[in-house]
Amino acid sequence: MFEITGLQSGYGGVTILKDVALSADREVYAVLGANGAGKSTLLKTLAGIIRPTAGEIRFNGERIDRLPAHKIAALGIGYVPQENCVFPDLTVAENLSIGGILGKRSKADRLAELYDLFPDLQERLDQKAGSLSGGEGQMVAIGRALMQEPSVLLLDEPTAGLSPRYTDLLFRRVAEISREKQVTVVLAEQNVTSTLGIARKVHVLSLGKTHLQGATDEVSIEQVRQGYHI
Amino acid sequence: MTVEAKLSIAGLEKSFVGRKVVSVDRLEIGRHGIEGLIGPNGAGKTTLMGLITRKLKADAGTLIYRPGGTEIDLRQMSMDQVARAGLVKTNQVIQDFETLSIRDSLRLALAPAEREQFWTVFTKRRKRDAVEAEIDEILSHFPFENPNGDARSAGEKKLLDIIRCLLLKPKVLLMDEPTAGLPDDLTRAVMTLVQKKVAEEDLKVFIIEHDLDLIWDYCAHVNFLADGRLLCSGTPQEVKDHPVVVEKYMGVVDV
Amino acid sequence: MAYLYFSLALVAVYIGITLLLHLQFGRVGIVNFGVVGFWGLGMYAHGVFMVTLGLPWLVALLLATLLVGLFALALGALVLRLDGQSVLVATLAFATIVLHLVTTEKWLTGGVVGFGTIEYPFDFGAATEPAYLALILAFVAVVLVYALRLDSSAYGRLLSAIRDNEPLAHGLGKPTFRHKLIFFAVTSAGMGLFGGLSASLNQFLTPNMIAPGVTFTAWIALVLGGKDHPWGAIIGVCATVGLFDVFIETFAPIPADYALLVPNIKLMLYGAFLVVIMLYRPSGVLGGYGRRG
Numbered sequence: 110m111f112e113i114t115g116l117q118s119g120y121g122g123v124t125i126l127k128d129v130a131l132s133a134d135r136e137v138y139a140v141l142g143a144n145g146a147g148k149s150t151l152l153k154t155l156a157g158i159i160r161p162t163a164g165e166i167r168f169n170g171e172r173i174d175r176l177p178a179h180k181i182a183a184l185g186i187g188y189v190p191q192e193n194c195v196f197p198d199l200t201v202a203e204n205l206s207i208g209g210i211l212g213k214r215s216k217a218d219r220l221a222e223l224y225d226l227f228p229d230l231q232e233r234l235d236q237k238a239g240s241l242s243g244g245e246g247q248m249v250a251i252g253r254a255l256m257q258e259p260s261v262l263l264l265d266e267p268t269a270g271l272s273p274r275y276t277d278l279l280f281r282r283v284a285e286i287s288r289e290k291q292v293t294v295v296l297a298e299q300n301v302t303s304t305l306g307i308a309r310k311v312h313v314l315s316l317g318k319t320h321l322q323g324a325t326d327e328v329s330i331e332q333v334r335q336g337y338h339i
Numbered sequence: 340m341t342v343e344a345k346l347s348i349a350g351l352e353k354s355f356v357g358r359k360v361v362s363v364d365r366l367e368i369g370r371h372g373i374e375g376l377i378g379p380n381g382a383g384k385t386t387l388m389g390l391i392t393r394k395l396k397a398d399a400g401t402l403i404y405r406p407g408g409t410e411i412d413l414r415q416m417s418m419d420q421v422a423r424a425g426l427v428k429t430n431q432v433i434q435d436f437e438t439l440s441i442r443d444s445l446r447l448a449l450a451p452a453e454r455e456q457f458w459t460v461f462t463k464r465r466k467r468d469a470v471e472a473e474i475d476e477i478l479s480h481f482p483f484e485n486p487n488g489d490a491r492s493a494g495e496k497k498l499l500d501i502i503r504c505l506l507l508k509p510k511v512l513l514m515d516e517p518t519a520g521l522p523d524d525l526t527r528a529v530m531t532l533v534q535k536k537v538a539e540e541d542l543k544v545f546i547i548e549h550d551l552d553l554i555w556d557y558c559a560h561v562n563f564l565a566d567g568r569l570l571c572s573g574t575p576q577e578v579k580d581h582p583v584v585v586e587k588y589m590g591v592v593d594v
Numbered sequence: 595m596a597y598l599y600f601s602l603a604l605v606a607v608y609i610g611i612t613l614l615l616h617l618q619f620g621r622v623g624i625v626n627f628g629v630v631g632f633w634g635l636g637m638y639a640h641g642v643f644m645v646t647l648g649l650p651w652l653v654a655l656l657l658a659t660l661l662v663g664l665f666a667l668a669l670g671a672l673v674l675r676l677d678g679q680s681v682l683v684a685t686l687a688f689a690t691i692v693l694h695l696v697t698t699e700k701w702l703t704g705g706v707v708g709f710g711t712i713e714y715p716f717d718f719g720a721a722t723e724p725a726y727l728a729l730i731l732a733f734v735a736v737v738l739v740y741a742l743r744l745d746s747s748a749y750g751r752l753l754s755a756i757r758d759n760e761p762l763a764h765g766l767g768k769p770t771f772r773h774k775l776i777f778f779a780v781t782s783a784g785m786g787l788f789g790g791l792s793a794s795l796n797q798f799l800t801p802n803m804i805a806p807g808v809t810f811t812a813w814i815a816l817v818l819g820g821k822d823h824p825w826g827a828i829i830g831v832c833a834t835v836g837l838f839d840v841f842i843e844t845f846a847p848i849p850a851d852y853a854l855l856v857p858n859i860k861l862m863l864y865g866a867f868l869v870v871i872m873l874y875r876p877s878g879v880l881g882g883y884g885r886r887g
């Protein structure tokens with residue numbers, strides 16, 4: 110259970126997000142909006158990378174908005190950033206093990222599950238993550254977060270750079286883990302149609318403010334698109 | 340009459356630690372206005388473009404570039420020479436200049452080499468209205484909130500990268516997943532501008548995308564690359580229905 | 595009084611080389627840890643050209659500057675393609691080699707015995723020292739004006755682009771390596787020029803003058819003041835060399851018994867300054883360019 114109220118956040122004195130509230134519980138929660146709307150800023154704030162200047166973030170009732178990023182990760186909140194998402198000088202295997210430190214089940218099981226999703230990774234294990242192709246790097250970043258077996262997964266445009274096949278498979282996997290493993294997924298995306306297909310709730314940001322939020326069944330795609338034309 | 344290709348590639352090969360990543364027997368670019376390159380992740384698409392722009396050195400093969408009447412052997416050139424000769428690539432992975440504002444970043448692209456020399460710092464500065472007008476013109480196509488500010492979000496940086504390359508007035512523009520991270524309407528705005536430039540100027544475009552709608556809608560010709568090899572090419576319709584493409588690349592229907 | 599002019603001239607020389615270091619590191623990101631090598635080579639070359647070869651002062655100065663520039667060009671061609679650490683090590687090694695050769699090649703440099711006498715270029719009686727200080731300040735002013743104008747020039751923008759993301763600038767058709775190399779060679783030659791100017795100031799040269807301390811002082815001053823601003827170099831030098839070598843040594847009444855301790859205390863305080871700055875203002879007193887969160 111993730112609950113955010115009155116959130117305000119930004120960079121070095123510049124406020125970007127203003128008065129954002131949301132609650133997500135064991136479901137796919139889509140965050141949409143134009144470039145610069147504040148999607149990444151919201152996810153960075155939830156992950157503890159930047160500190161909110163006002164408002165509360167609660168996770169299962171506990172306030173976490175004052176915790177440093179590593180403590181937030183230790184609570185079972187996995188984060189896939191949009192940029193610089195792998196450790197370039199570590200190998201793929203090492204990148205994945207970093208996520209693996211936190212999970213509960215045996216590492217081999219989790220790896221097997223990951224290779225089932227992204228078979229390509231298995232062939233690249235000893236390669237430095239910095240030399241991977243764009244899509245392969247994205248798979249490693251997602252893989253690292255999945256290895257953590259998080260109870261909340263923050264995904265910032267995870268399908269950017271993935272082939273159509275992997276995009277479909279990833280959406281399918283995301284829907285599956287939220288349904289079967291009761292994982293809360295906060296998903297920032299540009300791919301509106303596919304995202305609305307798996308999300309239960311949608312939140313459209315526009316210039317740092319909430320343009321629209323609600324259950325996906327009750328929101329039309331036109332309403333969503335309006336949030337992009339300001 | 341067939342149009343002469345701007346870029347002819349033959350026997351091009353590149354290996355990383357013993358693994359052959361690119362192995363393209365023949366590829367001609369520039370017969371069609373906008374041409375597409377698709378293929379699975381890790382197929383070697385970005386590497387192929389890196390070989391063309393001389394960011395990477397090929398192990399074997401020839402690369403002939405024909406900007407005007409002349410033929411240029413690209414293997415003799417460095418990446419900056421290639422770019423100045425009109426062969427430019429946008430970046431797949433987000434790249435930016437941390438301390439340059441949007442406008443400065445575009446001025447950089449437009450600055451001629453003779454103004455960027457050690458001693459020009461002391462020469463008198465002229466106001467360059469033509470440059471500013473050109474920047475204003477291209478920015479008017481896109482919704483930058485404040486063109487004098489910084490591009491900070493991923494999408495803003497990506498868009499800026501494309502605009503920078505367009506300002507260089509390339510003859511061949513290689514676009515590596517230009518629209519990943521851009522919303523649909525902006526994707527269309529970018530492609531409409533590119534289409535306009537292709538129609539009006541001497542510009543050919545070669546574009547990598549995983550956004551297949553974009554490929555089918557805008558490309559006259561599509562190439563499919565897998566495991567470093569060109570497995571098929573043709574019109575969008577031909578490629579779309581090609582069994583190899585469907586098997587190796589296309590999405591799975593039931594989501 | 596003459597000693598005060600000497601101290602002020604020393605501060606001016608430090609401002610000169612620290613400004614050049616600001617250009618190299620703050621502007622382009624070249625980690626030059628061999629400042630004293632370029633400066634020392636310029637100083638000794640100027641001395642040798644004047645005293646041993648009997649060349650006129652100005653000719654000797656120009657030749658010394660040129661010589662240092664050529665060495666920098668060769669060194670830069672070898673290492674500027676490599677990463678920051680390699681450049682650091684290579685420049686440090688260069689300075690060490692210069693120090694070593696100056697010490698061992700007695701026939702040329704006099705070795706540890708020293709080398710002299712390098713006269714002032716003019717003799718105005720009591721006005722000689724102030725006039726020479728003014729000359730050095732004129733050169734400092736040129737470097738300062740250059741550094742300030744860089745900010746709003748096309749060339750400065752290009753250098754920022756190279757510092758921020760060299761491959762990206764390269765891909766936009768900028769010959770980044772050539773620009774870096776020329777910039778490094780010219781600014782290092784500038785360090786050699788200030789070395790040449792220091793020769794007449796010191797009159798008599800010994801190897802201990804070109805110990806690594808000079809490099810470290812310039813770096814500490816730059817980091818203290820703020821590497822991204824020309825004024826940072828000036829503030830930094832005034833707060834270090836200016837404070838200790840001019841203010842305290844000239845004006846503070848330090849009992850003779852303690853005078854020997856001053857250099858040590860100075861180094862300790864430099865270190866302490868640096869720690870405090872790093873903790874509370876990591877981009878130096880004047881802060882940085884970056885506005886990144």
Ligand SMILES: Nc1ncnc2c1ncn2[C@@H]1O[C@H](COP(=O)(O)OP(=O)(O)OP(=O)(O)O)[C@@H](O)[C@H]1O
Pocket residue numbers: 233236240241242243244245270355356360378379380381382383384385386387431
């Ligand atoms: N420097 C390198 N060292 C080792 N392997 C590399 C290097 N650069 C690329 N590769 C490998 O070469 C293959 C092709 O990479 P490339 O970036 O060309 O793929 P791509 O087709 O652009 O894929 P994507 O769609 O994911 O961007 C990848 O499997 C990658 O891991």
Ligand SMILES: Nc1ncnc2c1ncn2[C@@H]1O[C@H](COP(=O)(O)OP(=O)(O)OP(=O)(O)O)[C@@H](O)[C@H]1O
Pocket residue numbers: 120123125142143144145146147148149150151191489490491492493494495520885886887
């Ligand atoms: N590090 C930063 N420093 C200062 N401003 C920033 C920084 N990162 C982002 N911004 C600004 O904050 C605003 C929101 O950016 P954010 O990255 O959250 O957008 P986004 O919705 O994720 O966009 P995109 O779709 O392009 O990824 C933008 O105006 C952006 O310029």
Ligand SMILES: [Mg+2]
Pocket residue numbers: 148149150191265492493494
């Ligand atoms: Mg973002």
Ligand SMILES: [Mg+2]
Pocket residue numbers: 242243244384385386431515
């Ligand atoms: Mg690629």
